[in-house]
Amino acid sequence: MTEMLSAAALAQAVRAGHLSPADIAERCAETIRAREDEVRAFASLDLDGLLAAARKTGPGGVPLAKTVLAGLPVGVKDILDTVDFPTERGSKLYAGYRPATDAAIVRMTARAGGLVAGKTVTTEFAFMQPSATRNPRRTTHSPGGSSAGSAAAVAAGMLPITIGTQTGGSIIRPASYCGVTGYKPSFKLLPVLGLKPFSWSLDTIGLFGAHVADIAFAAGALTGRDFALDGEIAAPRIALVKTPRAHLAAEDAHAALESAAHAAARAGAHVTAIDLPEAVEAGDGAQAVVQGFEAALAFADEWDRHRDQLSPTLSTYLEGAARITPEQYDAARRVARRSRHALADLFADYDTLLTFSVTGEAPEGLGSTGSPAFNRLWTLSGAPCVNVVGLTGATGLPIGVQVVGRFGRDRQALEVAQFLERAIAAN
Amino acid sequence: MTEMLSAAALAQAVRAGHLSPADIAERCAETIRAREDEVRAFASLDLDGLLAAARKTGPGGVPLAKTVLAGLPVGVKDILDTVDFPTERGSKLYAGYRPATDAAIVRMTARAGGLVAGKTVTTEFAFMQPSATRNPRRTTHSPGGSSAGSAAAVAAGMLPITIGTQTGGSIIRPASYCGVTGYKPSFKLLPVLGLKPFSWSLDTIGLFGAHVADIAFAAGALTGRDFALDGEIAAPRIALVKTPRAHLAAEDAHAALESAAHAAARAGAHVTAIDLPEAVEAGDGAQAVVQGFEAALAFADEWDRHRDQLSPTLSTYLEGAARITPEQYDAARRVARRSRHALADLFADYDTLLTFSVTGEAPEGLGSTGSPAFNRLWTLSGAPCVNVVGLTGATGLPIGVQVVGRFGRDRQALEVAQFLERAIAAN
Helix, strand or coil, rough: CCCCCCCCCHHHHHCCCCCCCHHHHHHHHHHHHHHHHHHHHEEEEEEHHHHHEEEECCCCCCCCHCCCCCCEEEECCCCCCCCCCCCCCHHHHCCCCCCCCCCHHHHHHHHCCEEEEECCCHHHHCCCCCCCCCCCCCEEEEECCCCCHHHHHHHCCCHHHHEECCCCCCCCCHHHHHCCCEEEEECCCCCCCCCCCCCCCCCCHHHHHEEEEHHHHHHHHCCCCCCCCCCCCCCEEEECCCCCCHHHHHHHHHHHHHHHHHHHHCCCCCEEEEEECCCCHHHHHHHHHHHHHHHHHHHHHHHHHHHHHHHHHHHHHHHHHHCCCCCHHHHHHHHHHHHHHHHHHHHCCCCCEEEEECCCCEEEEECCCCCCCCHHHHHHHHHEEEEEEECCCCCEEEEEEECCCCCCCHHHHHHHHHHHHHHHCCC | CCCCHHHHHHHHHCCCCCCHHHHHHCCCCCCCCHHHHCCCCCCEECCHHHHHHCCCCCCEEECCCCCCCCCEEEECCCEECCCCCCCCCCCHCCCCCCCCCHHHHHHHHHHHCCCEEEEEEECCCCCCCCCCCCCCCCEEECCCCHHHHHHHHHHHHCCCCEEEEEECCHHHHHHHHHHEEEEEEECCCCCCCCCCCCCCCCCEEEEEEEEHHHHHHHHHHCCCCCCCCCCCCCCCCEEEECCHHHHHHHHHHHHHHHHHHHHHHHHCCEEEEEEECCHHHCCCHHHHHHHHHHHHHCCCCCCCHHHHHCCCHHHHHHHHHHHCCCCHHHHHHHHEEEEEHHHHHHCCCCCCEEEEEECCCECCCCCCCCCCCCCCCHHHCCCCCEEECCCEECCCCCCCCECCCCCHHHHHHHHHHHHHHHHHHHH
């Protein structure tokens, strides 16, 4: 097992002159060469280009002071448009496809001085059909989906930062399975322009990194916002939420959640177990309706012209989705709006929620990407979510726990996630 | 002056067997051939293709029962992706560009049995640089922007229905200048997938048609929602709103608004002049900040790689927009949210607002597309807006008035717009 790379620490080392961007690029390239055959995290890759660009960053080239990301290599999920790499979206329909422009987040990465090393594997159009990527923690197991390659590349120590997306549970779930920190920001904090849409009310771009400090560093660098974590929250008020879907969580997922809650309490947090108000919870059912109705329109072209080239998994899904009526969709959007408002009210009493990231350890085999049962509601809510690492399940694979923050209070969510991460590590 | 084509009446004539889709296509083709040299409404056009497709709709071809749009020809603003036509976005940067997929609204048009006749002229990336399109009501005058070709094609009787977009005032303004009905629906009622983004919080797809009944027919056909107007609202409660920007409106724009208000009152409406609550009005300033910050990211690729191929108008705008900080943007989004909530509160007492569509008649010459001063706030609000025709200005050119409805209550907004349209006509 290779160690994960800390983006924050690497950037600091570059600034301090202890490492050059080229040193880091070479280390990444070495790990990728060593493990890629087995892990299959990349849809496309340009290590020579990465090394060349890294050599141009720093003394004699692009001034480091201008690159907040300090020339760190970044992986971009292949559902996002890139000019310099094919954008195949996990579908043979887009084999070799070259978009005319970069996705906004790709330009933001470049403007922040990050170097795109390659495209990370996505499941077909970021849906449920498993990809060929394997879990670096145990390669007989699934890395989850749909941001499979992005989670795996960080877990394998190939890259310090990768970009993923979540419409159901596609960031938090693979983060938990692969034992990395995953961050789904507040809805639209990171612009989705140049993302192949699945559901415009839900599609959210997020980040993977080793630990919370790395995510906060990258989010701050990409957006120009102040995400510096100063440990301000000494005694966070945390609501422990199991949801009516708790029976779907395996025993070891329950144990992980309890263990995280105890660790937090021991570290000084006020942890209160609560039931979600019915109005909040109703959003869980609404998510499926919103996602389905919008997907049927988002894939209208592929469905009308190239149905035979979609996987049976996606094809069957879209066939059902097409039966959702505008009235059902409009009703689901009203439920969603009420759910968001009721959730906002809840945050009067709590800084964050703490809940399951997943139903258990990564599934064995590559036949399933696992269940997004504990993610859908939070994607619909638009609230910032962080998968916190440090705990393991019955067979020793990682099981993360999920911090859910208030919409627009991403820094606070990251603060509490870091508090919890440290509490778990200290336990 | 050719008469405008009523989409609702044409569709009814097709169903009754009085006209065939081919008859209608031929009539459109004839008008287009006669006036296009002068009006320049189209960026690309396929009249042979239209006629061929129309001949295949009806007896012996696609059953009419399956085509809610009854094989009507439709024009699509060239800011929307189409597989069958070049998608040039009003920019030489995209000369000859062929997207891989149709925009969702284009697929929705096809699924509803509409036939895309061609792409209508957009200003460069739907911004302020004037296009070559002329106002069919007086070709020495501007048709407005950015949906110049879509408004002009309907005004010239070339097409019964066209699709446009609005980020500032790009539907209501050209509709007013050209004397056609323009409809900006509730935000995201028509999905923006396949629209080249300018500002993801503001970009809204809408429709142009001859009268309110035509718009309601097309909106119902495209979305599968019930937009049938049954004249339910006998005595609408209308708030007459001049806004603190009233001084920007010319005398004849004031006269048109007063005249519309009197006509409505005479027809039985309860018309009350009100001042907008400050919280609502604050959204007007926020719109510019939101639009600018998002545009700087939406055009990141064009700016970083092809700046020299942007017009000075757009280039200068983006240069300024890039200086908006995330903090200013976040603050503007908070103002926007409060503005939307305060506007929703206002609708407890009124069915719709009635306000200026524009500052006056269409500008003379093609040097300016006119001012969106009376549109920005309503785009930000996400509320449905309708430009109502029937009034004219000092020189005899059209001046519309604007009905603003409650978010999500599009049918009600259209009902009141039709009530007002009839009241103005009866006056």
